[in-house]
Amino acid sequence: MTQTTTAKIWRTTVAQKRKQLASAIPSKWRLDDKLLASLPQNGNLMEADIPRRSGILSERELQITENYTAEELLRQLAAGEVSSLAVTTAFCKRAAIAQQLTSCLTEHFFPRALERAQYLDDYLRREKKVVGPLHGLPVSLKDCFRIEGIQNTVGYVSFLEHPPASSNSPLVNMLLDKGAVLYVKTNIPQTLMTGDSENNIYGRTLNPHNTNLTAGGSSGGEGALVAFRGSILGVGTDIAGSVRIPALCCGVYGFNPTANRIPCSGLVTGMSEGLPGPTTAAGPLANSLGDLKLFMSHVLGAEPWRYDATASAIPWLTGPSLQSPLTIGILTEDSHFPLHPPVRRALESAIKALSAKGHRIVRLGDAPQRSVSYANRLAFQYLTMGPRLDHISPSGEPLIASAAKAPSPMFSGPFPVSQDLETFTKIDALYNARVAYAEAWREAWVSNGLDVVLGPGAQSTAVPHDTYGWPLYTAVWNVLDYPACIIPYGKASQALDPEPMAIHDGVQPSYDPQAVDGAPCALQIVAPQYQDERCLSAAAIIERDLQ
Numbered sequence: 001m002t003q004t005t006t007a008k009i010w011r012t013t014v015a016q017k018r019k020q021l022a023s024a025i026p027s028k029w030r031l032d033d034k035l036l037a038s039l040p041q042n043g044n045l046m047e048a049d050i051p052r053r054s055g056i057l058s059e060r061e062l063q064i065t066e067n068y069t070a071e072e073l074l075r076q077l078a079a080g081e082v083s084s085l086a087v088t089t090a091f092c093k094r095a096a097i098a099q100q101l102t103s104c105l106t107e108h109f110f111p112r113a114l115e116r117a118q119y120l121d122d123y124l125r126r127e128k129k130v131v132g133p134l135h136g137l138p139v140s141l142k143d144c145f146r147i148e149g150i151q152n153t154v155g156y157v158s159f160l161e162h163p164p165a166s167s168n169s170p171l172v173n174m175l176l177d178k179g180a181v182l183y184v185k186t187n188i189p190q191t192l193m194t195g196d197s198e199n200n201i202y203g204r205t206l207n208p209h210n211t212n213l214t215a216g217g218s219s220g221g222e223g224a225l226v227a228f229r230g231s232i233l234g235v236g237t238d239i240a241g242s243v244r245i246p247a248l249c250c251g252v253y254g255f256n257p258t259a260n261r262i263p264c265s266g267l268v269t270g271m272s273e274g275l276p277g278p279t280t281a282a283g284p285l286a287n288s289l290g291d292l293k294l295f296m297s298h299v300l301g302a303e304p305w306r307y308d309a310t311a312s313a314i315p316w317l318t319g320p321s322l323q324s325p326l327t328i329g330i331l332t333e334d335s336h337f338p339l340h341p342p343v344r345r346a347l348e349s350a351i352k353a354l355s356a357k358g359h360r361i362v363r364l365g366d367a368p369q370r371s372v373s374y375a376n377r378l379a380f381q382y383l384t385m386g387p388r389l390d391h392i393s394p395s396g397e398p399l400i401a402s403a404a405k406a407p408s409p410m411f412s413g414p415f416p417v418s419q420d421l422e423t424f425t426k427i428d429a430l431y432n433a434r435v436a437y438a439e440a441w442r443e444a445w446v447s448n449g450l451d452v453v454l455g456p457g458a459q460s461t462a463v464p465h466d467t468y469g470w471p472l473y474t475a476v477w478n479v480l481d482y483p484a485c486i487i488p489y490g491k492a493s494q495a496l497d498p499e500p501m502a503i504h505d506g507v508q509p510s511y512d513p514q515a516v517d518g519a520p521c522a523l524q525i526v527a528p529q530y531q532d533e534r535c536l537s538a539a540a541i542i543e544r545d546l547q
Helices: 003-023 033-037 050-054 059-066 070-079 084-102 110-127 157-161 170-177 220-227 244-250 289-300 341-356 372-383 401-405 423-447 472-480 532-546
Strands: 105-108 138-142 181-186 233-238 253-256 281-286 327-330 360-363 452-455 484-491 520-526
Touching: 003 105, 003 157, 033 050, 050 059, 050 084, 059 084, 070 084, 070 289, 084 105, 084 110, 084 138, 084 181, 084 220, 105 220, 110 181, 138 220, 170 181, 170 289, 181 220, 220 233, 220 244, 220 281, 233 289, 244 253, 244 484, 244 520, 253 289, 253 472, 253 532, 281 289, 289 484, 289 532, 327 341, 341 360, 341 452, 341 484, 341 520, 341 532, 372 423, 372 472, 423 472, 452 532, 472 520, 484 532, 520 532
Parallel strands: 138 181, 138 233, 327 360, 327 452
Antiparallel strands: 105 181, 233 281, 253 281, 253 484, 452 520, 484 520
């Protein structure tokens, strides 16, 4: 078979899939050509206010999707003040608009969601009680979660040959038991291992703040959909920043919990399972910090171990929260991965404001045993262990640009462990290196009396497509398995930071003040392993004092 013939076959297969998905959007929810032609040149879909201008959503549906947190909507749903059918219809419509503008979805199953919503309304009317604490709330999911009857491709053309899922992932069963409505799955990068959510089936997810910039990855569809208010609560997965990167790129909140606190088995990833090293964690994205806590508390309150053998049996702790003032450690900027000016400005602004509120600020210094670039070389060595499963060749599709670049932190130093070691000796040596790194951080935490560590979520804001690079400031915390939260804070400004900055000849993203002008900035708050409650409690105090 010639290369031309192979390309024709996979393109035909993809065209059929796209046609099927496009037909699943009702004609009355489609944007007209005139409106699409009026999109702003600067790519800022948020300012363009397309949902309102389209006439697809009623005024009440605009209010439902724009003016409430998940917590507020759940109170109204439980009291019968608003129906699940009304809420689900509103978010289905807005998700359909988001898809047409940003390619943020993979599978969407609106009729099934509306039927589920009607069932929940009937149940509340008949039984005078809710099904569970998430009764009637639409929740979006990253493509890798299995939903019975819905296909999983995770961006591989060869996976289009796979039948729909025959069962649910444990977390899906838990969400349904708690009363949630599932209505869409969201876009991801081919291979799940880049900061750009693009693949040859569903295309490239665009950032609604600026469609010329990445929405992040690998949960980039979730980030874009939540930012566009097409979802009020989304669930992604994170092994090197895949929840937090889309959150910071798209200007929303994201939380990477300690691994295995949220059920995370039964995923479709296309990767080898059970290898040593950082473990994938499932975590929420939302438009408020309170909704991250809401997700965590309700899921952990449902005893995840009953659904997933790999989930821990540690409940969500509801004891006293952290009290102000906090002792906040400041993560040192890594010289190999210098911060872009807007990111440094946002971080220093936050430090100044928090110090003025009486918090004790501890600059942790550049200790070699806690080197951020070293941790990332360790993460990279772990993530490149074992067989690389090839799901590209069977279809003949090409690698996407960001995957072909294969960003790496190895320019910053040597592998932590010799690559020439026999496999089990290498695994043992990597384990010991990881324990020693964790011990250095434990000592720093205890000796400084830290409550949390504050630092950047990335060296940059969202950047032009295919330039995100290696996720240094997120992957470090996956190596330690520390919970980490992203909160939006500030924006890039060409006026305030006018000088461009080139970094490592394209290995990592350079700073282009004009390209990223107006992009969201963010902060990352980190706590030690299993102190997820402390992390979110501290984030709430920090956000309050920054406002």
